[in-house]
Amino acid sequence: MRRVRAYRVSSLAIRHRNLGEADRIVVLYTRERGKLSAVAKGVRRTRSKLAGGLQLFSHARVQLAAGRSLEIVTQAQPVHLFYHVREDLQRYAHASYAAELVDVMVEDQAADPALFDLLLSVLQGLDEEGDPPTLIQGFQLKVLGHLGHGPEVESCVGCGTRVGTRGAGFSVAEGGVMCERCGGSRTAARVTPAALQAMRDLVELPMEELARRRLTGSVREELGRLLQPFVEYRLPWPLRSAEFLEM
Numbered sequence: 598m599r600r601v602r603a604y605r606v607s608s609l610a611i612r613h614r615n616l617g618e619a620d621r622i623v624v625l626y627t628r629e630r631g632k633l634s635a636v637a638k639g640v641r642r643t644r645s646k647l648a649g650g651l652q653l654f655s656h657a658r659v660q661l662a663a664g665r666s667l668e669i670v671t672q673a674q675p676v677h678l679f680y681h682v683r684e685d686l687q688r689y690a691h692a693s694y695a696a697e698l699v700d701v702m703v704e705d706q707a708a709d710p711a712l713f714d715l716l717l718s719v720l721q722g723l724d725e726e727g728d729p730p731t732l733i734q735g736f737q738l739k740v741l742g743h744l745g746h747g748p749e750v751e752s753c754v755g756c757g758t759r760v761g762t763r764g765a766g767f768s769v770a771e772g773g774v775m776c777e778r779c780g781g782s783r784t785a786a787r788v789t790p791a792a793l794q795a796m797r798d799l800v801e802l803p804m805e806e807l808a809r810r811r812l813t814g815s816v817r818e819e820l821g822r823l824l825q826p827f828v829e830y831r832l833p834w835p836l837r838s839a840e841f842l843e844m
């Protein structure tokens with residue numbers, strides 16, 4: 598008998614697919630080991646003790662055993678099930694986007710506790726009364742910034758001078774804000790003072806604070822027009838969940 602190495606992780610279920618009659622392969626984003634795939638045996642049976650903690654978006658303490666190719670879930674103790682996210686279509690769509698964004702941007706088995714905490718906090722914000730578009734736009738900015746993709750929101754990406762809120766441009770390809778001079782000579786969209794200030798706030802403020810804020814309709818729409826292409830430009834392929842977002 599081969600000795601099976603078991604270990605515990607704090608996990609968020611970000612994707613799953615059915616396997617055979619009653620099993621499921623779950624993709625977990627874990628605080629300790631990053632993204633990993635595991636087999637959850639019998640999880641689709643009504644009496645399965647694993648089901649709650651492995652539902653999409655669930656935060657759980659999970660025990661895993663190393664399998665031959667995939668890990669095997671041996672226990673899943675739910676910490677937070679995010680019922681409100683699951684019951685509300687708009688919140689569900691935004692949570693799906695957040696999970697897919699992390700899924701696409703990270704490699705397997707690369708631990709990143711700060712990114713785990715970001716994903717957990719956006720799910721918490723969505724589960725409480727947070728405004729989904731405000732939270733997701735903040736999440737986009739924070740995740741990309743954390744992974745080193747910007748956008749730069751303070752200094753011109755063309756010449757490095759500090760950019761005020763008036764006359765600023767925003768370049769998807771070059772990675773952030775531009776001063777009036779650089780923005781005029783290259784491909785940069787105009788960005789209104791209100792939208793630029795909002796972008797800076799979303800970068801700066803913690804997710805818990807963003808859960809209490811709501812961007813106005815026009816600022817949210819403008820940020821959507823700037824950030825959606827900015828995110829897509831940095832992804833290997835477009836996110837399936839993006840088409841269900843109402844920003």
Ligand SMILES: [Zn+2]
Nearest residue numbers: 753756776779
């Ligand atoms: Zn410049």
